[in-house]
Structures are given as C-alpha cells and as structure tokens.
Amino acid sequence: MEYFNLDSGAISQEVVVQNRQGLHLRPAAKIVKAVANMNCQVKIRKDNKVANAKSIMSVTTLIATKGTVLTIEANGPDAAVAVAKLVKLFDDKFEEN
Amino acid sequence: MTGNESHMRIFQGKIGSPGIAVGLAYLVDRGKIRIPMRMVMPEMVLLEKKRFGDAIGLSQQQLTSAMGRDLSEDHRQILEAHIAWIEDQYMIEEVERLIENDHINAEWAAKKLFDGLKATLASESKGTRDERSQLFDEVCQRIMRNLMGIQQDTLDAVPENVILVAHALSPGDMAHFDRSRIIGMATDIGGPTNHASILARGMELPGVVGLEHIASEVKSGDLIIIDGLEGKVIVKPTLRIVDQYQQRLALFEEKETRLLEIKDAPALTRSGELIKIQANLEFIEEIRVMRKHGVKDIGLFRSEFIFLLKGGIATEEEQYEVYSKLLQEMEPDCAVTIRTLDLGSDKLTEDMNAPDETNPAMGLRAIRFCLEREDIFKDQLRALLRASVYGKLRIMFPMISSLGELRKAKHILDEVRQELEFEGIDYADNIDVGIMIEVPSAVVIADVLAEEVDFFSIGTNDLIQYTLAVDRSNEHVSHIFKSTHSAILRLIKQTVDAASAAGIDVSMCGEMAGDVQMTMLLIGLGVRSFSTNPAQALHVKQLVRMIDASDAVEYAQKAIRMNVCGHMARFIKEEMTERFPEIFKDFAWTI
Numbered sequence: 001m002e003y004f005n006l007d008s009g010a011i012s013q014e015v016v017v018q019n020r021q022g023l024h025l026r027p028a029a030k031i032v033k034a035v036a037n038m039n040c041q042v043k044i045r046k047d048n049k050v051a052n053a054k055s056i057m058s059v060t061t062l063i064a065t066k067g068t069v070l071t072i073e074a075n076g077p078d079a080a081v082a083v084a085k086l087v088k089l090f091d092d093k094f095e096e097n
Numbered sequence: 098m099t100g101n102e103s104h105m106r107i108f109q110g111k112i113g114s115p116g117i118a119v120g121l122a123y124l125v126d127r128g129k130i131r132i133p134m135r136m137v138m139p140e141m142v143l144l145e146k147k148r149f150g151d152a153i154g155l156s157q158q159q160l161t162s163a164m165g166r167d168l169s170e171d172h173r174q175i176l177e178a179h180i181a182w183i184e185d186q187y188m189i190e191e192v193e194r195l196i197e198n199d200h201i202n203a204e205w206a207a208k209k210l211f212d213g214l215k216a217t218l219a220s221e222s223k224g225t226r227d228e229r230s231q232l233f234d235e236v237c238q239r240i241m242r243n244l245m246g247i248q249q250d251t252l253d254a255v256p257e258n259v260i261l262v263a264h265a266l267s268p269g270d271m272a273h274f275d276r277s278r279i280i281g282m283a284t285d286i287g288g289p290t291n292h293a294s295i296l297a298r299g300m301e302l303p304g305v306v307g308l309e310h311i312a313s314e315v316k317s318g319d320l321i322i323i324d325g326l327e328g329k330v331i332v333k334p335t336l337r338i339v340d341q342y343q344q345r346l347a348l349f350e351e352k353e354t355r356l357l358e359i360k361d362a363p364a365l366t367r368s369g370e371l372i373k374i375q376a377n378l379e380f381i382e383e384i385r386v387m388r389k390h391g392v393k394d395i396g397l398f399r400s401e402f403i404f405l406l407k408g409g410i411a412t413e414e415e416q417y418e419v420y421s422k423l424l425q426e427m428e429p430d431c432a433v434t435i436r437t438l439d440l441g442s443d444k445l446t447e448d449m450n451a452p453d454e455t456n457p458a459m460g461l462r463a464i465r466f467c468l469e470r471e472d473i474f475k476d477q478l479r480a481l482l483r484a485s486v487y488g489k490l491r492i493m494f495p496m497i498s499s500l501g502e503l504r505k506a507k508h509i510l511d512e513v514r515q516e517l518e519f520e521g522i523d524y525a526d527n528i529d530v531g532i533m534i535e536v537p538s539a540v541v542i543a544d545v546l547a548e549e550v551d552f553f554s555i556g557t558n559d560l561i562q563y564t565l566a567v568d569r570s571n572e573h574v575s576h577i578f579k580s581t582h583s584a585i586l587r588l589i590k591q592t593v594d595a596a597s598a599a600g601i602d603v604s605m606c607g608e609m610a611g612d613v614q615m616t617m618l619l620i621g622l623g624v625r626s627f628s629t630n631p632a633q634a635l636h637v638k639q640l641v642r643m644i645d646a647s648d649a650v651e652y653a654q655k656a657i658r659m660n661v662c663g664h665m666a667r668f669i670k671e672e673m674t675e676r677f678p679e680i681f682k683d684f685a686w687t688i
C-alpha cells in the first residue's frame with residue numbers, strides 16, 4: 001500500500017469501533033459504499049496496517065473488532081465530506097440492528 | 098411397478114419448515130467444483146485477464162438482477178456485500194497481478210487470493226467461525242463458475258417449481274432465493290433452529306433438514322417429495338405415493354385458501370363474543386406468516402430461542418436488537434408478550450455451567466434458573482425495558498409455582514427499572530407483567546397470584562405434564578398425556594375463574610390453544626383468548642365463528658363430567674362431528 005502526505009487538504013480523525021460485530025461483512029460494505037464515488041483517497045489505519053476504504057477486501061481484512069481505535073485519513077477535494085461520512089457511520093454503530 | 102418400487106427411498110430428517118411439496122429436485126452442488134490450475138504462457142496473460150474481467154462482469158450482472166427483486170433488509174445487505182466484493186478494483190487488480198507475476202490461470206489466481214484472505218482472517222479472528230469466510234467462499238465460487246462457464250446455481254437462475262437439495266444452504270444462498278421458483282428444500286445438515294430453517298418458515302417454504310446424506314443420493318431432475326409435516330423426504334416415489342401426496346397437498350392448499358378468506362374477519366362467535374387470537378412466535382422472521390394469517394398480536398414470544406440460536410448466553414445488546422425490532426414491527430396498539438428465558442438445564446449450553454440433573458423438567462429451569470442467575474435475568478429485563486419504548490410490551494414469567502417466586506422476580510424487575518432510571522435510560526411505564534400458569538400449585542393459588550399480576554397465560558403442555566406426572570417424550574407413558582383428562586379441564590376452569598374474579602386478562606398459549614378439537618370446550622369453560630402457532634390461528638378462528646357461546650357452556654358442562662378420558666374423547670368426537678361436519682368429517686383425531 002502506498003502512503004500519502006498529510007499536507008494541506010488532507011484530513012485525519014480517530015474513531016473507535018463501537019458496534020458489536022466490529023468491521024464485519026455489512027459494516028465493511030457500508031464503508032465502501034459511503035466513499036466509493038468520492039473524489040479523494042480514503043484510508044483506515046489500525047496500528048501499522050492501512051486499509052483502502054474504497055476496497056471491501058482491504059477493509060474486511062483489517063480485522064477491527066469492537067473497541068479498536070482506528071484513524072481515518074483522507075486526501076483530496078472530497079476529503080472532509082468523506083471523513084465526516086465515515087465518522088458518522090462509526091458513531092451510528094453502522095446502524096446495526 | 099416393481100421397477101419403480103425398488104428405487105423408492107425414504108430419508109428421515111427433521112422438520113425445518115412445515116408443508117408438503119412434490120416436484121423435481123434441483124441439486125445445489127456446493128463446494129465440489131474442481132478448480133483447474135495451470136500455468137499460462139506470457140502471451141496468454143492478456144487473455145486470462147480478459148477471461149477474468151468477463152467473469153466479473155457476468156457476476157455483476159447476476160447480482161444486480163437479483164437485487165431487483167423484493168428482498169428483505171437482511172437479504173439486501175448480504176447481496177450488497179457480494180456486489181461490493183465483485184466491484185472491488187483492488188481485488189481485481191490483485192488477481193490480475195497474480196496472473197501476470199505467477200503465470201497462472203485466472204481460476205488459480207482467484208483461488209490463491211481468496212485462500213490467502215481466509216488464512217489472514219483465520220489467524221486474526223482466533224478460530225471463531227466467521228460470516229466473512231463464508232462470504233469469501235461464495236464470492237470466489239461465483240467467480241469460478243462464471244470463469245469455467247458453469248451455469249450459476251446460486252439460485253438466481255433455477256428452473257421453476259423445483260425443490261432445492263443441498264448439503265447446506267447458507268444465509269447467503271437464501272438471499273439469492275427467488276421464492277416464486279422454489280417449492281421446497283432439503284438439506285443434509287441443520288436442525289429446526291438453524292438459519293435456513295428459520296428463513297424457510299418465514300417464507301412458508303416446506304423444508305426438511307438434518308437428512309445427513311440426501312445431497313449425495315439425489316440427482317437434479319429426480320422426483321422427490323418433501324414431507325415437512327413428518328420431517329421426511331421420499332426420493333423417486335411410486336406413483337401411488339405421489340398420488341397420495343398430491344391429494345394431501347391439494348387438500349392442504351384448498352383448506353388454506355378457504356381459511357385465508359376469513360383472515361381479516363373478526364373472531365366473533367355466532368352469539369357475538371369477541372375472541373382474541375394471538376400468535377406464538379419463536380423468530381422475528383415468522384411475523385410475515387403471522388400477518389398473512391391475519392394475526393396482529395404476539396401472545397407468546399419464546400425468548401429462549403435467541404439463546405438457542407446463539408448457542409450460549411445472549412447479551413443485553415443482542416436481545417435488545419430482537420425485542421426492539423419485534424416491537425417496531427407491530428401495528429399500533431398491538432401487543433407483544435415476551436416470555437422471559439424458559440430454558441431448562443437440559444437445554445443449557447456448556448457456557449451456562451449446566452448442573453447434571455436426573456429430572457430436568459422439575460429441576461433448575463425457567464424462572465428458577467433466572468432467580469439463581471440474576472446476572473442473566475437482569476440483562477434480559479434491561480433489554481426488555483429498553484425496547485419497551487417502541488411499542489406495547491408485556492413481560493411474562495414462566496413456571497411460577499409460588500407467590501414468593503413471583504415477588505422475587507417482580508422485585509428484580511423493579512431493581513432494573515431503578516437502574517435504568519438512574520442511568521437516564523427511557524422505558525415505557527405501562528408494561529403489563531404476567532405469568533404462565535403451568536404448574537398445578539399456581540392454579541391452586543391462582544386467586545392469590547391474580548392479585549399481583551396483570552395477566553395469566555395458561556401453558557397447557559407443562560400443565561398436563563406436571564399435573565398428570567407424565568413426560569410426553571417418554572414412549573412408555575406418553576399415551577397417558579391427555580388433554581381430555583377432567584383434572585386438566587378443571588384446572589383451566591379454576592384459572593379462568595380466578596382471573597375473571599380479579600378482573601385480569603387470561604389467555605391460553607399451550608398447544609391446546611391451537612387444537613380445534615378442544616376449542617369449543619375451552620370457550621365453554623370461559624377461555625376468551627388464544628395464542629397459537631401462526632399456521633393454526635385461522636383454523637381456530639374458523640371454528641370460533643361457528644360456535645354459539647351458551648351452547649358451548651352447556652357442552653363443556655357435560656364434557657367435564659366425563660371422568661374417563663376415553664369417554665370424554667368419544668363425546669367430543671361425536672358432538673363435534675355432528676355440529677361441524679364440514680370441519681370434523683374425516684378429521685385426523687388426536688385425542
């Protein structure tokens with residue numbers, strides 16, 4: 001995975017996985033769906049592992065269980081919107097029900 | 098004839114979903130594709146990539162067309178996850194990279210990628226069974242099949258009117274189901290509480306599970322019969338058997354159609370009493386069936402199935418999810434009566450530290466277990482109270498045998514209320530609290546108990562078992578288990594009388610409540626509310642609408658004086674056949 005500079009226009013924010021299942025099948029699909037068409041790169045970092053938020057394969061294999069602290073990083077014109085969208089998904093616990 | 102006969106085989110399994118189906122088998126041959134693995138020449142790499150791209154495109158088409166159907170939320174989410182995988186550029190690039198760098202064909206490359214992903218998952222999720230690895234398999238298999246030009250049998254494109262036969266059907270498979278094309282299902286593994294069975298019941302799809310090796314014994318195109326009433330499958334039946342089943346099926350369907358005509362009619366007796374008919378539910382998926390049969394209230398939700406499905410103690414959150422969803426699904430003012438955990442030590446899983454009991458029916462179960470394990474009980478009550486804001490919840494304690502027990506249970510409920518208040522968590526303040534009447538001692542002190550609860554619900558199965566001291570599953574004594582014992586009817590009458598004297602609600606939720614052989618007798622004894630399996634509700638309603646209440650009282654008075662079960666049974670049969678021949682002529686009596 002390539003890294004990108006957190007220069008101007010890049011945003012990062014920490015989130016905690018709060019939903020019971022963790023970044024499971026459906027939450028992962030929701031993440032990808034939320035940012036798929038955004039004009040920016042979006043990454044989710046767990047310790048030294050980085051997942052591309054536009055790839056379900058990448059997000060699913062990040063293995064983030066409930067309580068895990070993650071950092072969302074976005075770079076590009078839509079970065080702010082993308083981060084806000086993802087933060088909301090995490091905060092809403094992916095509307096698991 | 099003899100030629101046919103020698104081929105007929107009967108497989109005994111478990112009832113997954115009741116009903117009958119006669120039709121051709123469609124074998125869902127999962128996990129048995131042999132994946133061709135070969136090296137490719139450098140000049141063929143481009144072609145392999147193109148093959149892979151085409152398979153992805155085809156997969157996309159299949160999934161998108163499956164999305165167009167009317168799907169449940171759960172199914173839709175599973176499909177969306179499949180689509181997200183198929184459209185994942187990184188997955189595609191990774192496979193292309195493997196084709197190019199390792200000089201292998203597309204099938205091999207895809208297999209390599211997915212095997213690697215599964216290994217990552219397995220090492221990091223510490224061996225716990227995972228929905229994700231199942232999804233990997235399904236996505237990978239779809240790609241393989243499309244690569245190899247094998248027709249998808251992911252149920253998107255099955256022929257019409259077939260019976261699915263499979264080793265196992267996953268929730269993912271079920272998501273692809275086009276219910277209108279499939280008339281039945283049979284699987285090697287699974288029991289009544291596995292996901293496929295539950296979904297099948299929700300779709301009213303006749304199914305038999307736990308058949309062990311049906312998938313290897315049946316070929317697509319074989320004529321088979323699903324007997325979801327007796328839990329068996331007949332492969333290559335003789336013409337005579339087919340005839341029999343087709344008649345049974347036609348009769349079954351004709352009755353159903355006729356019954357559905359009164360789905361929205363009120364359950365009014367001929368003499369004008371309104372009888373309440375509610376449903377007994379075990380799974381949220383059954384709400385659809387309940388609605389189809391015109392039932393609006395849940396008279397008994399067996400909460401232990403959340404635990405049984407999980408195979409362990411369900412957390413507060415897990416329970417809250419189910420309860421709140423249940424309540425949200427109801428129409429306004431329609432009640433959901435949830436019975437607290439009614440697990441016996443016989444059903445406890447390892448992680449509940451089951452004590453060894455020689456007589457579990459009389460042991461540490463239901464409310465006794467809950468009072469012993471206050472932690473589990475409180476989690477459940479918290480989940481119930483939190484969910485109560487979404488509708489009309491009624492809480493019911495099972496197996497109450499003394500006033501002390503009831504008070505203890507209510508005391509714990511009060512404690513939980515206070516805890517929630519302290520935490521600032523909302524709950525409804527009008528929750529009715531009631532008890533199951535299923536232990537004879539509770540009937541004897543019904544007048545006392547009635548003073549401290551909002552409702553009674555008579556559980557006839559246990560009431561009979563405890564009153565007559567008969568274990569119904571013990572074949573040596575099961576013939577003594579009789580609803581026509583006058584002691585049982587007297588106990589029911591006593592309970593109903595105590596409830597009406599105290600002005601509280603009384604309902605019946607045991608098997609007897611759905612047994613039309615007993616309906617008129619029960620109405621004669623004063624029962625005005627029944628909670629039955631969704632499929633039985635209309636049968637009861639149909640009969641209720643023919644009954645005259647004063648006639649029922651007279652009839653019940655006569656019946657209850659028959660002190661020999663056999664006499665009472667004969668009396669019931671004669672009277673019912675005479676009064677309602679359209680229902681009871683050629684009836685399969687079980688009393």
